Amino acid sequence: MADIDWNAPWLADWRAVGEPIAQRVGAGCPQSQALSDVGLAPVGFVPQADLPEGQAYEDFIYARGQVPTREGLHDFFNALCWMHFPLAKKRLNQLQAAEIARAGVGQVRGPVRDAATVFDENALLIQAPDVVWDALTAHRWQDAMVACRAHWAHVRLWTFGHAALEKLVQPYKSITVHLWRVPHAVDAAGLDACLAQDLTTEKLATKPFSPLPVLGVPGWWAPNEAPDFYDDVGVFRPRRLRTKLEKPYAIQEIGPAA
Known part of the structure; x- marks a missing residue:
């Protein structure tokens, strides 16, 4: 502690x-x-x-x-x-x-339990302008974090995933969270109720997450003030499309949440 x-x-x-x-x-x-x-x-x-x-x-x-x-x-x-x-x-x-x-x-775990666990352990909730969201989901990191840096004044983030928070106690560059987009009309007071309605088996089964190396968030870590921070392709990876033959990642059943 x-x-x-x-x-x-x-x-x-x-x-x-x-x-x-x-x-x-x-x-x-x-x-x-x-x-x-x-x-x-x-x-x-x-x-x-x-x-x-x-x-x-x-x-x-x-x-x-x-x-x-x-x-x-x-x-x-x-x-x-x-x-x-x-x-x-x-x-x-x-x-x-x-x-x-x-x-x-x-x-x-099946697809629903898999996705629910990913959300529970690793979600970062984000409310962002389309220009930022589109760049993030396309893994255009320089656009999202450098070219659009001024737009982050209009981005709202809420931490959720407890495994991600545990890792952030000892921060390191490659800690990656899973973004879940919050509608623009939702305010902080209504966020919890909105999430409870939004977390359906149908939506979770599609795994509507987008990965983000979380210490790249502007203002969250001093090293990311340098534009070349985002050039590390070992952390800020280009987007890779899954082929039809590939199966989504499945979390092994290990008993109590780890």
């Missing part, structure tokens, strides 16, 4: 709630207790040991209204996301539980 930089721009919306909880955990309070005591989430947080052996993590949450919680940053940020986006997190859990009830737990 001591490594979290609460002044980081990606934590601007999370600091007021998260920093006091982190301080309690850092002082020795069990993480599940410190998170539950706040009372801001529609679920409780219980020690990981409360998850029965053999029961799927998402199914337990759906059935009990409790989130098995390990000590550490990953589950800490997951809990904060429950507090900031309760409707969207509940919707993701409902989708996961419904797919488990329909198809069981296999060696890999």
